Amino acid sequence: MKKGLGTRIYTIFYLLFLYLPIILLPIFAFNDAKIIRFPLEGFTTKWFVALTTEPGLGRAALTSLKVAVIVSILATLLGIFAARAGTKYRFRGKTAVLGAIMLPLILPEIILGAALLAVIVGVGIELSIFTIILGHVLICTPFSIAVLNSAFQSMDPSLEEAAYDLGETPWSAFRLVILPLVTPGIISSLLITFIISLDEFIIAFFLASSDPTLPVYLWSQITKASGKMPIVMALGTLLVLLSVVLLIIAEYFRRRGIARSGGKDTGGFL
Amino acid sequence: MGFGGISMAGRSRLMRSEAARGWAMISPPAIYALLLLAVPLATIVWLSFISQTGVITYDYTPTLQHYRNAITDPLYQSVMARSIMVSLSVTFATVVLAFPVAYFVSFHVPASRKSRWLFLITIPFWTSYLIRMSLWQVILGYSGAINSGLIALGLIEEPLQIINYNVGAMILSLAHAYAPFAILPIFVALEKIDRSLLEASTDLGEGKVMTFLRVTLPLAMPGVMAAILIVFIPTIGDFVTPKLIGGPSNAMIANWVYANFFDLTNRPQGAALAIVAMALAAGISMLFILANRIFVKGPR
Numbered sequence: 001m002k003k004g005l006g007t008r009i010y011t012i013f014y015l016l017f018l019y020l021p022i023i024l025l026p027i028f029a030f031n032d033a034k035i036i037r038f039p040l041e042g043f044t045t046k047w048f049v050a051l052t053t054e055p056g057l058g059r060a061a062l063t064s065l066k067v068a069v070i071v072s073i074l075a076t077l078l079g080i081f082a083a084r085a086g087t088k089y090r091f092r093g094k095t096a097v098l099g100a101i102m103l104p105l106i107l108p109e110i111i112l113g114a115a116l117l118a119v120i121v122g123v124g125i126e127l128s129i130f131t132i133i134l135g136h137v138l139i140c141t142p143f144s145i146a147v148l149n150s151a152f153q154s155m156d157p158s159l160e161e162a163a164y165d166l167g168e169t170p171w172s173a174f175r176l177v178i179l180p181l182v183t184p185g186i187i188s189s190l191l192i193t194f195i196i197s198l199d200e201f202i203i204a205f206f207l208a209s210s211d212p213t214l215p216v217y218l219w220s221q222i223t224k225a226s227g228k229m230p231i232v233m234a235l236g237t238l239l240v241l242l243s244v245v246l247l248i249i250a251e252y253f254r255r256r257g258i259a260r261s262g263g264k265d266t267g268g269f270l
Numbered sequence: 271m272g273f274g275g276i277s278m279a280g281r282s283r284l285m286r287s288e289a290a291r292g293w294a295m296i297s298p299p300a301i302y303a304l305l306l307l308a309v310p311l312a313t314i315v316w317l318s319f320i321s322q323t324g325v326i327t328y329d330y331t332p333t334l335q336h337y338r339n340a341i342t343d344p345l346y347q348s349v350m351a352r353s354i355m356v357s358l359s360v361t362f363a364t365v366v367l368a369f370p371v372a373y374f375v376s377f378h379v380p381a382s383r384k385s386r387w388l389f390l391i392t393i394p395f396w397t398s399y400l401i402r403m404s405l406w407q408v409i410l411g412y413s414g415a416i417n418s419g420l421i422a423l424g425l426i427e428e429p430l431q432i433i434n435y436n437v438g439a440m441i442l443s444l445a446h447a448y449a450p451f452a453i454l455p456i457f458v459a460l461e462k463i464d465r466s467l468l469e470a471s472t473d474l475g476e477g478k479v480m481t482f483l484r485v486t487l488p489l490a491m492p493g494v495m496a497a498i499l500i501v502f503i504p505t506i507g508d509f510v511t512p513k514l515i516g517g518p519s520n521a522m523i524a525n526w527v528y529a530n531f532f533d534l535t536n537r538p539q540g541a542a543l544a545i546v547a548m549a550l551a552a553g554i555s556m557l558f559i560l561a562n563r564i565f566v567k568g569p570r
Binding site: 003004007008010011014015017018019020021022024025028035036037038039077078079081082084085086088089090091092094097098100101103104105106107108109110111112114115116117118119122134135137138141145195199201202205206215218219222223229232235236239240243244247251255 | 291292293296298300302303308309311314375390393397402409414415417503504507508513524537540541547
């Protein structure tokens, strides 16, 4: 028997389980029936056409896009500071501070959502797209740090020292030597945080204003249960496609970044 | 780590110290976390001790009433118990199902192809959570994909009810959602295991099973622990699954936090529930860590 055959077969079944929803998604999105069930009724693209006339959808998509673009930039900027501090300097309290910054990664989102709402209402700020951005930056920064940490860690420190020896200032050394080396990591971080913000529901739901994001809009469609499911499937198909494309680009840059700075690939994003 | 030749005119000696530069560098994200994490968490604690008297009016006299409700009200008791039961089951199912996958990728996949496998495993995780959950609702529902498919194939006559609107369906959907969170930390821990230790174990006459139990598993425990915590803590506060897949009778803490915040105009009660849930999650996590210490250090 080939070594590891048992776990190989198991892993393939496990992957089937992981991919089952995404495989069924397009099947039902193109199925000509209002109810999601077998047997399939025939091929149609009408649910995708219906997306274009769905009231509120365009606006929600635009809101999500705006939020996700701003969040990805802010979270990545904060991520650069944290990853740089974490990988370059040693100081007392570093572990504690980094731990606090990374905390939103495991805190239940319901607690973050409720806590942010409590303070925002308490201070008297009106809920808007701006408050959602504030919340999303908080949960996206840890992911950015995770991606950027590996980019900064795999960088050879002697390159930076060489720049100083050649007379560069800390800022110019950062701009001319370090930044180009970690650029793939930065692009990867921008894409990952963009995907997370685009997909985030609980915080956006708690802080929702008159301007709902796409997931909040989706939630209202799913829970209304008024025959909207095929349209949700069509929208889901497009969202999954977008995520997968962005993810492949992010993975490409992450690997290129590690290859460029001479590091060893240790696998996934998390 | 000092860089001898740099001239930093006008900077004090303090600013040149590594610690000061480290703190300066980390201050933007640290200040952000302070303002948007520490301050809100402090606010929600404070909120849990006051009372709401109207839509936007509060009575600021400190009270423990909301904690009393959270702990003694039979409704909240059953909601808490269900939340803990569901998240413990999800944690167990996710970690047990994930371990062989991590083991396979670490031990049986050639190094050059490992990141491709990990990428394949993480892709579903990056697709919309709401879409995935609504798909499970559709797959497992009374007239959903599985039931209608089995009926169409003539395998069953009546829709199966054991797969929809119950805790089992919730556990399945959540185990699916958190899969990569369990696989990746276990994989990282397995990767760190020095393979020669396994050879030493077999050379000393241990069988495959004993080598796994006495060498591989104890060395993989840090990853297993990370997986347990990273699955357990967020799932206890899950909001979407109970609503979409568990049905109205299977509400969890998050649903009642939301209900108190928005429908019942009792935000302090919602805050108290959230804090009790967080305390329970922290307490149970401690127990996990303690149990792990005993397992790893215990007599072999």
